[in-house]
Amino acid sequence: MIEFGExxxxxxxxxxxxxxxxxxxxxxxVSGYLLPEPDLERRFSQHTCxxxxxxxxHGDGEKQCVYHDTRELVARLRQHTVPFVGTCHxxxxxxxxxxxxxxxxxxxAVMLGPFRTEGTECRYPELEALYRQLPVLRPEAAEGYxxxxxxxxxxIIHRAYAETGGLL
Numbered sequence: 001m002i003e004f005g006e007x008x009x010x011x012x013x014x015x016x017x018x019x020x021x022x023x024x025x026x027x028x029x030v031s032g033y034l035l036p037e038p039d040l041e042r043r044f045s046q047h048t049c050x051x052x053x054x055x056x057x058h059g060d061g062e063k064q065c066v067y068h069d070t071r072e073l074v075a076r077l078r079q080h081t082v083p084f085v086g087t088c089h090x091x092x093x094x095x096x097x098x099x100x101x102x103x104x105x106x107x108x109a110v111m112l113g114p115f116r117t118e119g120t121e122c123r124y125p126e127l128e129a130l131y132r133q134l135p136v137l138r139p140e141a142a143e144g145y146x147x148x149x150x151x152x153x154x155x156i157i158h159r160a161y162a163e164t165g166g167l168l
Contacts, residue, residue: 004039004160007160008037008039008160010156011028011153011156011160014153014156015028015110016044018112018149018152019112022145023135024112024113024134024135025043025047025052025112025113026044026110026111027043027044027046027047027110027111028040028044028045028108028109028110028157029069029108029109029111030045030108030161032074032077032078032106032108033070034069034109035070037108047065047111047114049114050130050133051090051130051131051133051134052090052092052114054124054127054130055090055124055127058126061089061090061124064090065089068088068089073086073096077109081101082098082101083095083096083097083098083101083145083146085137085142088114089123090123090124090131091116091122091123091131092113092114092115092122092131092134093114093116093117093137094111094112094113094115095110095111095112095137095142095145095146095149096110097109097110097111097112097145097149099150099153100150100157100158107161107162110153112145113137115135115136115137116131116132116134116135116136117136118136118138
């Protein structure tokens with residue numbers, strides 16, 4: 001039987017590879033509260049890019065990031081457990097894909113981003129230069145990720161939390 005830690009290393013590999021393809025971050029938030037998985041490297045459980053780091057150190061930015069993930073995204077997923085593009089308090093967007101998809105008891109969500117959308121401005125003017133460095137998310141790419149992410153991650157998430165009795 002494969003150990004929980006081994007499965008999480010495989011999950012990290014998949015997150016890293018998808019991040020490389022998308023040119024941005026890719027993280028896994030666990031449980032119906034979208035909390036950082038404590039057994040993953042930080043870069044796979046929290047947004048750590050320069051833009052997000054700047055937002056989190058600016059005023060109550062980190063508090064707003066936590067509120068966004070654990071309250072706003074969770075509330076939306078509890079109503080409709082389908083993938084969507086979410087906009088954070090700083091104006092960046094990310095792909096949110098609950099796993100398993102379309103089930104009330106989702107184990108968590110893969111979050112791909114941050115991106116920016118064409119023609120938008122950063123809600124933190126002093127971070128505009130970092131915001132402009134984020135890749136642009138095109139609508140057709142978002143639709144592709146909605147289909148692609150469950151195919152890549154559903155099996156590993158099932159093995160990590162249903163078969164090994166991981167954190168959940």
